[in-house]
Amino acid sequence: MIGCQSKYSGIPEKYHARLDSAFVKASSNSDEILRALNEAPEKQKEGMAFLISYMPKRDLTTLKASFLLENAKYAYKAKDVFPWCASLPDSIFFNEVLPYTNVAETRDPWRKDFFERFSKYVETKKDLKEAIFAIANPINKEVKVEYNTKRSIVDSSPLEAMSENMATCTGLSIILTDAFRSVGIPSRLAGTAMWTNLKGNHTWSEVWIDNQWKFIEYYPDALNKSWFLADAGKADPSNPFHWIYAVSYKETDQYYYAGKAAIHLLNKIDVDKLPLSIRAEYQEWAKKAKKVVEKPYLFGVNVTQRYIDTYQESLKNKKLKEDELIAKFVIFKNKNTTKSEARLDCRVDLLENGKVIDFGYSPRATDDMNRFLNLKLKKNTKYEVVVSHANENIKKSFDITTGKEIEDEFKLIL
Numbered sequence: 001m002i003g004c005q006s007k008y009s010g011i012p013e014k015y016h017a018r019l020d021s022a023f024v025k026a027s028s029n030s031d032e033i034l035r036a037l038n039e040a041p042e043k044q045k046e047g048m049a050f051l052i053s054y055m056p057k058r059d060l061t062t063l064k065a066s067f068l069l070e071n072a073k074y075a076y077k078a079k080d081v082f083p084w085c086a087s088l089p090d091s092i093f094f095n096e097v098l099p100y101t102n103v104a105e106t107r108d109p110w111r112k113d114f115f116e117r118f119s120k121y122v123e124t125k126k127d128l129k130e131a132i133f134a135i136a137n138p139i140n141k142e143v144k145v146e147y148n149t150k151r152s153i154v155d156s157s158p159l160e161a162m163s164e165n166m167a168t169c170t171g172l173s174i175i176l177t178d179a180f181r182s183v184g185i186p187s188r189l190a191g192t193a194m195w196t197n198l199k200g201n202h203t204w205s206e207v208w209i210d211n212q213w214k215f216i217e218y219y220p221d222a223l224n225k226s227w228f229l230a231d232a233g234k235a236d237p238s239n240p241f242h243w244i245y246a247v248s249y250k251e252t253d254q255y256y257y258a259g260k261a262a263i264h265l266l267n268k269i270d271v272d273k274l275p276l277s278i279r280a281e282y283q284e285w286a287k288k289a290k291k292v293v294e295k296p297y298l299f300g301v302n303v304t305q306r307y308i309d310t311y312q313e314s315l316k317n318k319k320l321k322e323d324e325l326i327a328k329f330v331i332f333k334n335k336n337t338t339k340s341e342a343r344l345d346c347r348v349d350l351l352e353n354g355k356v357i358d359f360g361y362s363p364r365a366t367d368d369m370n371r372f373l374n375l376k377l378k379k380n381t382k383y384e385v386v387v388s389h390a391n392e393n394i395k396k397s398f399d400i401t402t403g404k405e406i407e408d409e410f411k412l413i414l
Contacts, residue, residue, distance in 0.1 A: 007034070010042060011049045018053035026060040035065035044072045050094045054250045056297055059107065067109055071100045074111040078184035081119070084128040085184025092208055096186035099249040102174050103189060103256070103298055106157040114158070114182035117142060122183050128209050129223070135179050136220040143175055147218075170203040172218035177205045190215060190246040190303060193257050193265060195231045196239075196359070202228050206246060213246070213303070224310055233311020234360050235304045238345055238391075241265040244307045245300040256300030308361075315374045323379050327408040328372035331362040331387055337411050341365045344389060344414065350375055351384040362387075372409070377402050387412060 008016050019037075026033045033052055040048040051068065052060075075098045079085045085097065101107060118135055121142075125131040140146060143158070148166035156164075156171035158178055167175065173189050180187035191203035204226070206213045214223040236242040245256045257265055272279075315326055330337075331346045345364040349356050363371040377383065380403045388395040398412050 007037070008049075010045055011037075012046060015046075015049040015053050019049060022052050022055060022060055025057045029061045029063070032063065032065045033060060033068075036068040039065065039069060040072060041076075044076050046090070047076070047094055047098050048072055050250075051098060051100075058297075059101070063107060067100070067107070070109060071111045072098065074115045074182070075184075078115065078182065082122065082131075082184040083126070084131065088184075088186065088208075092186045095248060095250050096188050096208060097181050097184055099181075101249070102177055102247055103155050103170070105155045105171075105174055106160060108157040108159040110158045110178050111182060114179055118179050118183050128185070131183065132180070132185060132207055132209065132216065132223070133220065135183065135185070136176065136216055136218070139176060139179055139218065143179075145172065145175060147172060168203075169218075173203045173205045176216070176218045180205070180207060188213075188247050190244060192232070192235065192244050193241050196234050196236050196242045196361075197231065199231075202231070204228070213306070215307075225314075229307070229311050229314060232307040233314075235308060236347070236361050237304050237308070237364065238361070243302050243304045246303045248299045248301050250299065252299040252301055254300055254302065256298040312374050315376060318376075320376070324376055325379050325402060325408055326374050327377045327402060327410060328374055329360075329362055329385070329410050329412065330372050332411060332413045335413055337413070340367075340369050343367070344392070344394075346387045346389045346394065348373055348375075349386040349388070350377070351386065352381070354384075377408070379403055385410070385412065387414065 008019060011019075023030045023033060033055075037045070037048050037052060048068065051072070055063075075093075078097070079088075079093065085093070088097065100111065121134045121138065122131040125134055143162050144165050145161045145167050146165065147169065149168060151161070151164055151166045151168055151171060153160055154168055154170055156167050156174070158175050161167035161171045161175060170189075170191070173191075177187040177189055186208035188206050189203055190206050192201050194201050204215055204217050206215050207223070209223070215226065216223055217226050232244055235244050240257060243257070247256050320326070329348055331344050331348070332342045333344050334342055336342045343363055343365045346362050348360055348362055350358045358375050360373045360375060362373045380401070382399065382401045385398040385400055386395065387398065394414060396414055398410075400410055402408050
């Protein structure tokens with residue numbers, strides 16, 4: 001039997017059952033998968049066992065041993081060469097450096113080519129942040145790929161994008177993440193199925209630095225700084241359709257809902273309970289999505305709150321004009337405003353002269369009591385605040401005037 005224990009000599013027991021299952025799923029391709037495991041050098045065996053244990057079925061039945069062995073060889077070479085990779089815990093190296101794939105792109109053998117292309121940019125760098133931008137700043141010139149919606153494939157692989165010299169945000173992010181991984185910088189894709197303003201979606205890259213994840217784009221600004229932060233920062237923590245997801249190669253307790261897989265979320269949403277301001281657009285997106293059925297198989301991590309926090313922090317740190325201030329909002333179910341459980345996470349629409357000028361989502365009962373929804377307003381100005389919660393069938397309007405509340409902190413009681 002292919003999955004017998006003797007085959008797993010030197011491999012931690014935690015992988016054995018998953019390897020047994022993987023060889024069954026591999027079916028007629030099991031000999032190739034087994035050869036990859038057997039021929040992996042001793043120090044690479046656990047990494048290969050990890051890849052096989054969490055490998056999607058589509059890859060178990062198609063990938064060749066030579067592909068997997070080359071991928072592992074150059075991933076471990078980066079670990080040997082670059083200090084930031086050598087010091088990584090296995091949990092990060094296995095899941096965000098070693099994988100050969102990000103989402104549904106074609107499984108091209110990019111690893112050797114990218115190691116040779118990008119090593120020269122970072123070989124003299126000692127600081128990880130310097131290495132990150134040594135890759136990100138010149139990458140478009142190195143691979144000669146630019147953003148263009150005329151590309152033939154959405155989830156294009158690096159070789160497909162380079163052959164057309166164009167890619168969408170997803171294709172660009174795949175290239176950037178693979179380039180980072182090729183030199184041992186942990187990276188993964190992140191994105192959303194739909195922004196809360198229903199004006200589209202986006203995909204970008206994240207890198208692991210200073211023991212935390214920070215985002216960066218193919219056309220880089222600074223770490224944790226980009227045009228989309230305001231959209232990401234207004235994500236709805238209560239609605240998975242608007243969550244921010246990061247991709248995980250390893251199985252997690254939820255899927256990475258983006259692209260076609262988002263239909264599985266749209267079908268669970270009661271559009272009639274949504275605020276009127278977004279209901280019509282939501283219905284249009286739902287109609288388009290229902291034409292496509294694709295079962296999700298990519299795993300993800302919900303990183304929504306981190307983007308909300310990053311955006312809120314950016315507002316507080318942003319230089320305000322003389323007539324501007326940051327107003328703090330929190331919504332309570334009742335008058336007991338000292339109890340965290342009295343808070344209710346609601347959509348908060350801010351209107352001036354009858355027009356919505358901004359929105360966001362108030363803190364949940366489980367959030368720290370010092371957390372607020374921060375919105376930038378003008379001083380001494382009257383606004384209408386519309387508070388809504390679809391599941392609780394709540395919609396209530398408040399009139400506020402900035403400058404009349406202590407420190408412009410608005411505790412709105414439903």
